[in-house]
Amino acid sequence: MALTSRPATRDDLDLLKAIMEPAIAELLKGFLDAEQIRSSEAIMGLDTQLIDDGTYFVIEVDGVPAGCGGWSRRATLYGGDHSTTRDEKLLDPATDPAKVRAMYTHPEFTRRGVGRMILGLCERAAAAEGFTRLELMATLAGEPLYRSYGFVEVERVEDARGGVPVPIVRMRKTIVTS
Template sequence: MTDEFKHRIATPDDLEALHALMVRSIAQNQSDFLTPQQVAASDKVMGLDTQLVRDGTYFLIECDGRIAGCGGWSFRATLYGGDDSVVAREPATLDPATDAAKIRAMYTDPDFTRRGIGARILALCEDAARQAGFQRVELMGTAAGVPLYRAQGYTPAAEQEYASVGDVKIPLLRMEKHFD
C-alpha cells in the first residue's frame, strides 16, 4: 500500500461497499469494548443511513482503491442509527443558528485503524458543518469511538445512555464540540 489517502463524497454506487465496511467495522472494531452479544445487537442500532448519501454529506476515505473509512454530518435531527436500525428517525432539518449539526455513521475498515482515518473524517465533517453555518456539532459515540472523539475535543453532553435490542443494552455517549 502507498498509504495515499483521498477523500470524496459518497454516491449511491458506493452503498454496497459502505454496508460491507460497516459490518466488518462493527464486528471487529467494537469487539474490544463490547460483549459478543452487544456486538451482534449493534447491527440493529448502527449502520448505513442512505439519507446522508442522498444529502451529499457523507464522506469516504480511499486508499489504493479501497474504502478505508467513512462518516458524515447531517443538517437533520436524527442523531444516530441506520436505515435498518431500531432507533427512531427524525428527518426534520435543523436551524444552524440554534441547533448542533450531527456527526453520523463513523466507521473505519479494521485494516486501516490507528492511521488517522477517523480524525480526518471528523475534520471534513466539522469543516462542512461550519461552512453551513453551524456553531457546534454533536454525536452519539460508541464505546470504541469515544476515545477518538475525546482526543478531537469532544466532551460528554449527557450521562451514559444505552440502546436496547431485546435484553441487550449497548452503551452510547452523547458528545458535543463547540467551534471557536
C-alpha cells in the same frame, strides 16, 4: 500513504457495507460482549439520507476504501435506514448542533488518520453552513478518537433496541474556525 476523500453515492452501498460490517464486528471487541455486538449491528448502520444530502464521505488509503462517515443537518442523531427513531427535520444552525453520523473505519485501516479526516470534513462542511457545534453518539470504541478531537461527554445511555443494552455516549464539540 495517501488519504483521499470523496462524496459517497448510492452506487457505493455495497462498498460501505463492506467497511461497516467488519468495523462493528471487530472494533467493538474488547468493549462489548458478543450479545452486545449483535445488538449494535441492529441499532447502527447507514442512513442513506446522508448520501442523498451529499454529506456522507468515503475515505480511501492509496485508492483502497478504508472508512466512511458524514454529518447531517437533520435531527436524527444515530441509526440507519431501518431505525424507527429517524427524524428528517432540518436543524437550525443558529441553535442546533450538526450531527456527525455513521462513522466507520475498516479494521485494517485503524490508527491511520481515517477517523480524523472524516471529522475534519464534517466540521468544515457544517461550519460552512453556519453551524457552530457538532454532536454525535459514540460507541465505546470510538469514544477515545472523539475525545482526542475535542468532543466532550454530554451523557452516557444504553440502547436496547437491538435486543440487549448497548452503552453509548452522547458527545458535543464547539466548531473551531480558523
